[in-house]
Amino acid sequence: MSVAYQLAPCVVCGHSDANVVADDDSMRLEVQALWAYHERRLKPGTPPRRLMDRVAFSEHPPFRLVQCNECGLVYRNPIERTVELEQIYAREPADPTVLGALHETQRAAYRDQARALHDVLGRRGSGLEVGSYFGGFLAAARDEGLQFEGVDVNAVANAFTRSHGFVVHDGTLGSVETDRAFDAIAIWNTFDQLADPRGTVNEAWKRLRPGGILAIRVPNGGYYARRRRTVFEGDGRSRAAALGALAQNNLLTFPYRYGFTPRSLSWLVSDGGFSVRRLRGDVLVPIGDEWTRAWARFEERLIKGVMRVAARRNVNRAPWFELYASRN
Numbered sequence: 001m002s003v004a005y006q007l008a009p010c011v012v013c014g015h016s017d018a019n020v021v022a023d024d025d026s027m028r029l030e031v032q033a034l035w036a037y038h039e040r041r042l043k044p045g046t047p048p049r050r051l052m053d054r055v056a057f058s059e060h061p062p063f064r065l066v067q068c069n070e071c072g073l074v075y076r077n078p079i080e081r082t083v084e085l086e087q088i089y090a091r092e093p094a095d096p097t098v099l100g101a102l103h104e105t106q107r108a109a110y111r112d113q114a115r116a117l118h119d120v121l122g123r124r125g126s127g128l129e130v131g132s133y134f135g136g137f138l139a140a141a142r143d144e145g146l147q148f149e150g151v152d153v154n155a156v157a158n159a160f161t162r163s164h165g166f167v168v169h170d171g172t173l174g175s176v177e178t179d180r181a182f183d184a185i186a187i188w189n190t191f192d193q194l195a196d197p198r199g200t201v202n203e204a205w206k207r208l209r210p211g212g213i214l215a216i217r218v219p220n221g222g223y224y225a226r227r228r229r230t231v232f233e234g235d236g237r238s239r240a241a242a243l244g245a246l247a248q249n250n251l252l253t254f255p256y257r258y259g260f261t262p263r264s265l266s267w268l269v270s271d272g273g274f275s276v277r278r279l280r281g282d283v284l285v286p287i288g289d290e291w292t293r294a295w296a297r298f299e300e301r302l303i304k305g306v307m308r309v310a311a312r313r314n315v316n317r318a319p320w321f322e323l324y325a326s327r328n
């Protein structure tokens with residue numbers, strides 16, 4: 001599984017040496033494992049749509065994933081064209097009846113990030129969230145005394161968020177005027193899907209005051225690559241544990257464009273004129289819902305509790321992580 005492979009240079013460090021993490025055949029096995037994992041945990045009679053939701057991001061499965069030998073970045077090869085990804089996101093369906101509930105769930109889930117950001121910033125201030133979706137973080141930030149605006153390509157989501165009294169711009173970070181100087185820019189959920197992460201860091205730099213904070217949350221590509229090896233090469237027990245850990249953190253089949261590691265993301269933002277202030281390991285918010293069997297929800301709480309402790313202690317052992325960096 002660690003065949004050296006020559007390909008286009010890594011977008012972070014420019015090196016070309018990479019190992020194959022997953023090819024087409026093994027990814028197909030992973031998709032099957034993901035379906036089987038969730039099918040077993042859902043109550044009988046669960047609408048197929050709810051199972052689809054859990055693997056919906058596999059719409060464009062990567063047919064080869066590689067990991068850069070120099071900085072650790074995990075990425076797809078070949079990568080899709082930008083146009084395709086923007087279409088996926090722009091057409092994302094939004095059922096008005098569930099938006100309110102989604103907004104409130106996310107508001108609670110983002111309390112941690114709003115506090116961490118406030119803490120690194122050291123005071124109250126203004127901010128911009130890239131990919132503000134239904135405004136969950138904007139509300140959590142307001143609860144913390146931070147004045148955040150949003151920018152998102154999803155017009156339906158933006159209309160909903162504005163109805164809650166927030167300023168939201170249609171578009172991407174690059175379309176927000178550059179005469180603004182925010183105290184903070186947060187990218188919690190979309191950085192791993194961006195076609196041009198380096199360009200996005202540069203765009204953030206232009207819209208932050210000196211000392212302003214850039215906050216990014218991403219899935220940990222290094223964690224995925226390591227645990228995936230256990231899924232395919234480990235013994236029975238460690239294999240089941242690794243499979244569960246990846247599935248619970250929405251890492252199985254790696255439905256992301258880039259898998260940053262603490263090292264590669266630090267490298268990228270340092271190149272872009274930032275100093276890393278804090279790296280914070282985390283787990284994904286609970287994925288169990290009313291369709292999940294009781295034992296499975298209980299098991300998820302246990303597993304994530306243990307994983308969160310390990311993740312906080314060592315960011316490299318975290319399935320997800322956040323980076324907070326100040327603009328030089």
Ligand SMILES: [Zn+2]
Pocket residue numbers: 010011012013014015068069070071072073264
């Ligand atoms: Zn690299």
